[in-house]
Amino acid sequence: MRYTRYRDRVGLQLLPKGWLSGRYGLGALIALTLFSCLTLGFYYVYLRAANRPHIPVFPLGRLSLNDVCDNSNKTPSTPYENDIIPNFVHYVWLLRDPAIFSLNFPTFLSMYSAHVYFRPERIYIHTDASESVFNRAKVAGDLWTRRVLALPGITYHHVQAPPSTAKGVAIKLMEHKADFLRIEALRDSGGIYLDTDAVPLRDVSHLRKSGFAAVVGGVVALAAQHTGFMNNGVLMSRPRSKLLDIWLAASHEVFDGQWETASIHLLTDLVYRLVAIPGEVLVLHPRAFAPISWEFEDQKRLFKPHLGTTPTDALQWLPDGAQRKKATLTEMENGNGTTCRDMMAYLREREEDGKVEKWEMDFSSTYVLHAFDGDIPRMSGWDHEVNLRYVLARQSNYARAVFPAVLHAIKEGVIPLEEVQEQRESKVIDKEAKGRS
Template sequence: MMRSPGATLHCSGWRRYAIAVVLAITTAVVLNTYFDISSIVPWRPRLPTLQTFPVAPLTGACDGIPPPKSDAHDDAADAAADAAAAPIPIPNLVHYVWLLADPSVLSFDFKVFVSVYSAHLYFRPDRIYFHTDAAPDLWERAKTSGDPWTRRVLNIPGVTPNFVENPRSTSGGVEIDTFGAKSDFLRADALRRHGGIYLDVDAVPLRDVAPLRRAGFANVVGGAVALRTKHAGFVNTGVWLARPHSTLAEVFFRAMDAFYNGVWAVSVDILTDLAYRLHAIPGEVLIVHPRAFAPTSWELEDQERLFRPHGWSAGQRSLSAAGDGGDDDGSAGVRLPGKEGLGNTCADALAWLAKREERSDGAGPEGWEMDFSSTYVLHAFDDYADQVRGWDGKITLKYVLARQSNYARAVYPAIWHALEAGIIPKEETQ
């Protein structure tokens, strides 16, 4: 009696398939053992084990890497040709806005001195303009008989008043009633007319911005650090470099007049939208990383990081102790950022990285220290300074000289320079 195919499969078919599968696996193993079939499978590199690394991974790491070439030209003809072909730089003019709450009082504190003197020291500008509604005779009196910090600010070389009217309303009749909004209108007018570098008075230069002024862009602005997503993506309005009559400056000035609605922060929205929109025009806008102009945000957590004093004290060291890039023993003198104090060779970079990795767990004596190597201007927001733990919220000479905070360490070299130059009497450090 013959069985149907279905009955045959039901009884013994699974055994036949099992035998076939075993034979196929055996054949694959044999082929993989005796034949090279690597060409028909994707390549997968074998990751090295720990034992394959050299015992001293940095030994010889810099071999064959020459130091960076100097920017100087040995050939005078080449230098002249480069200068002729270079784009028009942004003017080396600094702009501040200073409006009076009381028309009879013109006074500057130490915090303003820190910003203005740092701009004078690092930028070496042709002029430092104060766009102010102070009366000319009040300016002159303050320059000769004001309080000490006011006199020091007004007598910094290049400081020049530009007497302006206090903006009261837009052409559409919207009242401009806050100092922040008034400053937005005046800074835009100054940059579109004259070009240069606008700084808020809490923005402190840490090195020369000449590379940015000469980068070939009509405007240079920076992103803003944000600790929360809803605040991310904006442009910082407290530092702005521009050529005179640049498209961004001209459009921003007109947009502020057209769209200002009484809310101060609208200027941030307008500058951000325009900067990103005009970025598509070649050479119009360079938007640099937030660390360049504002490495910390305006939020309390960041102000804690920037201003909070720590237990380590430099107060007993010599005033010539390095504040940025100097030796820990205080004997090398201040090395101004962007000068000889910042090593730029391969060995320098590896030594810095090794030191940083040692502190990566924050357990070192200076684990709180921030790195401002990539910062041109430190926009030091201090709106919540009075809430910073362990600090009275006052930026003073004594506070900076102690070098117990990131802010103090960052601005110390310029203040030391002012002390050495006799602009700040050393008796005031006692």
């Protein structure tokens, strides 16, 4: 009542009549002001902080120094030149059905690209498949499995998927079992580890010979809280590097069953600690190994075909079928070579009107395209099939990135011309997705 009389006396309606007027009007205003301040404070202190990059730090001091630092007297399982990362490629392939060893077309793209760009001494497939199942797949497996296993240098290596850590924590997910196996394989033999969705786009020999014991790359992220981490899908290391020794020992200590703890988070923490030691870890820009993120919008940008773009006639890239010439790496390179003149010629071509589609990405600074593909079924506008027909059409960024390796396979006779002609007659199908577009 006192507030109402004061308002009427001064002739100024400080508050509108209604729920803020009357006996409790001033108290309600104060309460509303306090609530607004608390809400803004919560947003700036908590929500904004949650969106900032946060790299977890792990207690590594408990690790035995003899296990992780004094590796000078440890003999690697494979001889190598001290200052060079060995030219071995490693894949991990665990079976859900122990009787079936089957590799799909995207896996063929990864392994074939590694074969032609890296020219490795060996391509290891670390698998829990029995030797008899593996050998049977060579002759009686499906088409892309047989083509992969026929590549030069493919080397079978039997592994046992770990059921638990050294501390007894159960390792339940197949992806987590593969995390431990990749570290062990790279630590013991050295070389290049690739996820099966990571596709090489150019040679990495000068990175192997850079003098660093390990080479890693960052990750691209659309959301701020995902920035600053390392990519564990493409790794390079000498045998028994400090990074791999510590990573393996620490993984057994910190693994908690969470998706990223002992893989991405631990790897990132270790890399940031070891970069201060000369020659230990070379960290590359995210575009080197992972130019797109795992987030949905980036996956759509990479994989979704632009059906309004005229499909490529793959045969126009080929010489006469009866006199196929050997494909060369020079004509395959994304960016057309490695010299300054090559780079400038490539940029000049891209800048000419009509030479490049408006949606087309530039992978000229990418060594390996880690093509996260988990959300493909959620995309509308196509049939979600990443197959030979899809790549030959060259209507997506992914297809254009991997097309040179497919062209090489065609010229080498790994993919027959008859199969190419058959695929030319079909088109990528416009089809609704299971979820969002």
